[in-house]
Amino acid sequence: MPAKIPATVVTGFLGSGKTTLIRHMLQNAEGRRIALIINEFGDLGVDGDILKGCGDETCTDDDVMELSNGCICCTVADDFVPTMEKLLDRPEPPDHIVIETSGLALPQPLVRAFNWPQIATRVTVDGVVTVVDGKAVSDGQFAHNVEAVDAQRKMDENLDHETPLSELFEDQVACADMIVVNKADLLGDAQAMSLATRLGEEARDGVQVVKTSMGALPVEVLLGRGQAAEDDLSARHELHHHHHHHDAGDEDHHEHDHDHEHAHGHDEFESFVVTLPEITDPKAFAEHVAEVIRNHDILRLKGFAAVQGKPMRLTLQAVGPRIETYFDRPLGGDARxxxxxxxxxAGLDRAGIEAALAA
Structure with missing residues (x-):
């Protein structure tokens, strides 16, 4: 049976920078074929045009699909599932599907939809990424332009105008596998740090909180999380069970204090290679590595190990402290x-990590 195609759900309020994050991801896709589903409402099909213009071979017009009926959770049967089937039935299906929800959408009903029998065996939720406007949340506001978010609500007669934004925000945090504190450059280091810590405490255990400006997140940190979120819905429960969380459109406004054309590099992230001798016990080694990851806040770790007395190479891949290991091929002429x-x-304690891994 072919492996399931991974899908990443990107959620967050209007103006938090979801489109910028996705555009950056498409421009740095490193050869992955990424299909995009955008949940829009009414005539606000702006994002689609921006993204279709990204002019990259990984992002052809056919790879951008729009769900134009507003609330994903109400149109699962007639809109979302058929759109997914269309993508999955292609002669060359995508390597990864990214779904951008509208700003007032709850991620939970969307994740639940992946259990629909027509698609359940073919696709899996790789992870839910919640993008947060760091400056606004730090100021206690949830969105840079609260009026715009309220106007967005009033456009949809199905939406309960009484639900406070804070509750919608809590639901987006409760479902997240990764929280991206965007526009961190508008906060001081200390402020960005304390906000990231606070969000980490509000989220489920093991949720990674990362800081970015301009949504510049390395694609290997964003994709390939392997969470299978659809199997773990009870842990991501909505705190507020009201089905009136319909969503109106989401037009990621170019915030006036942000020049989105100016893309940062990945100077907020760093990576380095640690070389160690061969290992004796894969299980004990994996547990040791998980411990180092926890102590040093490492986002991803991947690589290969030679195991004493074994001809095969051991592959290790970790998303946070969750580690997967398997033997993939003979080492052949590779160094043991x-x-x-x-x-x-950025700012990892490289010497400390190297010493801890070698211990």
Whole structure:
């Protein structure tokens, strides 16, 4: 049976920078074929045009699909599932699907839709990424332009105008596998740090919180999380069970204090390679590595190890402290050593990590 195609759900309020994050991801896709589903409402089909213009071979017009009926959770049967089937039935299906929800959407009903029998065996939720306007949330506001978010609500007669933004925000955080504190450059280091810590405490255990400006997140940190979120819905429960969380459109306004044309590099992230001798016990080694990851806040770790007395190479891949190991191929002429790539936010304690891994 072919492996399921991974899908990443990107959620967050209007103006938090979801489109910028996705555009950056498409421009740095590194050869992955990424299809995009955008949940729009009414005539606000702006995002689609921006993204279709990204002019990259990984992002052809056919790879951008729009769900134009507003609320994903109400149109699962007639809109979302058929759109997914269309993508999955292609002669060359995408390597990864990215779904951008509208700003007032709850991620939970969308994740639940992946259990629909027509698509359940073919696609899996790789991870839910919640993008947060760091400056606004730090100021206690949730959105840079609260009036715009309220106007967005009033456009949809199905939406309960009484639900406070804070509750919608809590639901987006409760479902997240990764929280991206965007526009961190508008906060001081200390402020960005304390906000990231606070959001980490509000989220489920093991949720990674990263800081970016301009949504510049390395694609390997964003994709390939392997969370299978649809199997773990009870842990991501909506805190507020009201089905009137319909969503109106989402037009990621070019915030006036941000020049989005100016793309940062990945100077907020760093990676380095640690080389170690061969190992004796894969299980004990994996547990040791998980411990180092926890202590040093490492986002990703991947690499290969030679195991004493074994001809096969051991592959290690970690998303946070969750580690997967398997033997993939004979080492052949490769050196009998262990090489690990460590990826995290800038400022990793490289010497400390190298020493801890070698211990």
């Amino acid at each position: 050593e262990t090489r690990l790539v460590v990826i995290g936010q």
